[in-house]
Amino acid sequence: MIPIIHRLLKDNNKVIIGGDGEALQILRQEFSELAWVNxxxxxxxxxxxxxxxxxxxxxxxxxxxxxxxxxxxxxxxxxxxxxxxxxxxxxxxxxxxxxxxxxxxxxxxxxxxxxxxxxxxxxxxxxxxxxxxxxxxxxxxxxxxxxxxxxxxxxxxxxxxxxIGPLSRFTETKGRAVARAYDCVVVLSGLEPQRTYLQNEIISALSQGVLTCLVVEGRPSVNCDNITVGTNIEIVPHLETGVLKTHLLNAKLIICRSGYSSIMDLNALDKKAIIIPTIGQTEQEYLAVHLKQKHFCTSIKDLRETITITVSRILARG
Structure with missing residues (x-):
């Protein structure tokens, strides 16, 4: 919806945002000047x-x-x-x-x-x-x-x-300057408890490595300080779109769910990634297989050992 709203505003339409939960929270942060309804x-x-x-x-x-x-x-x-x-x-x-x-x-x-x-x-x-x-x-x-x-x-x-062609929130948004670049950026999303489970698995897999990692939890309604795990992982609840865009463009490796919005974002940035479908969500499971066959991405299940092995192989290939 973000690129659609940008286009509507560009054409001088009056826009009212409607939604619920985290999705509404993201839209309100992106368009703080707009009226909204739950x-x-x-x-x-x-x-x-x-x-x-x-x-x-x-x-x-x-x-x-x-x-x-x-x-x-x-x-x-x-x-x-x-x-x-x-x-x-x-x-x-x-x-x-x-x-x-x-x-x-x-x-x-x-x-x-x-x-x-x-x-x-x-x-x-x-x-x-x-x-x-x-x-x-x-x-x-x-x-x-x-x-x-x-x-x-x-x-x-x-x-x-x-x-109407793939849509991405990054298309109309310019990247913003960031203090540092990370080797790996993890963007999480989806329902609980699967989101937290995947976060814990990824942190366990990457905390012993040499990659510098940024984990974006996908929780825009949470207000808390950034958390550092070990010496190489930083966790943030949410990032403004321009900042996230810069981090993704700078990353050597991206890990995310195989939700369609994430897929369109990767397509817009021309970045490949490790995508991990939410088990039981048939749409994500299908997209993971479909896009792996098209060599758009690498798809794995959310198993700690598999994440570690796949990351090593991708980095070895450069």
Missing amino acids: IPDLQLNLRRGFNVRTLFIIATSVIKNSIKEHVFLKSLIKELNIDVIISDNRYGLWNSNIKSIFVTHQLMLKLPKPFKIFEGIVYLLVKKAISKFDECWVPDTATVDNLSGDLSHKYPLPSNTKF
């Missing part, structure tokens, strides 16, 4: 893995939350005099009285192996939901050299779909 998002607990009951709970939760969003938007339109809504993967944020735009790279959803036979049915349901919007923007290219693979290219596109 729109509660769906909170899912994926700790127990997938089964029929879990999928049923997720499906009903998505439907219930979409209805709540749709009703909430009606009152918001009247209160704030909104004439366009741009929804980042939130199916309920549309209204027939204003222009409604849906932004997603997931025109189909990857399901766990036991449920793959239902992917076609789920695609039709997603297509039906997207048809409620006037337009569907896909942040990718329509060419073979794309980033999202099956997620936006496997099935026929909804008639209101257009590819």
Whole structure:
């Protein structure tokens, strides 16, 4: 959403930010001058893995939350005099009285192996939901050299779909001067407890090495001092976009999750990385395999020994 908001402001539009949790916090920090409103998002607990009951709970939760969003938007339109809504993967944020735009790279959803036979049915349901919007923007290219693979290219596109090219918060932001450069920059994100688990594994793997490392926790709502681990690792809760851009460009090695926003950021900076999918998040697991096959990145599971071995091999290759 950050590059989209930059473009809207450049074209002299009045923008109101809507969101929830860490995502809203990042947008508020990036655009401190803009008005904002909290729109509660769906909170899912994926700790127990997938089964029929879990999928049923997720499906009903998505439907219930979409209805709540749709009703909430009606009152918001009247209160704030909104004439366009741009929804980042939130199916309920549309209204027939204003222009409604849906932004997603997931025109189909990857399901766990036991449920793959239902992917076609789920695609039709997603297509039906997207048809409620006037337009569907896909942040990718329509060419073979794309980033999202099956997620936006496997099935026929909804008639209101257009590819708008990959988006990155770094495109409109200039790098800022930093006090030092790091050999390795780790950018963390995602749900707990997986985020903390991965952070601990990476720190354990890299703390005995000779690389200087910066770990960005991806927690913009946390206010605390930087933490130093051993002699080579510094941990920060969050970084301003311009500062993070400079650190990533200076790094010999980047480690991050295989979320699509992270993938687009790497693409914009023309940097390769070790990407580690969140176990149980089928989208990230698919993207990790898909992009590894395209030689876009190196993909590994979040195991301490594997991280250490992979880092050593990459540095040996230069």
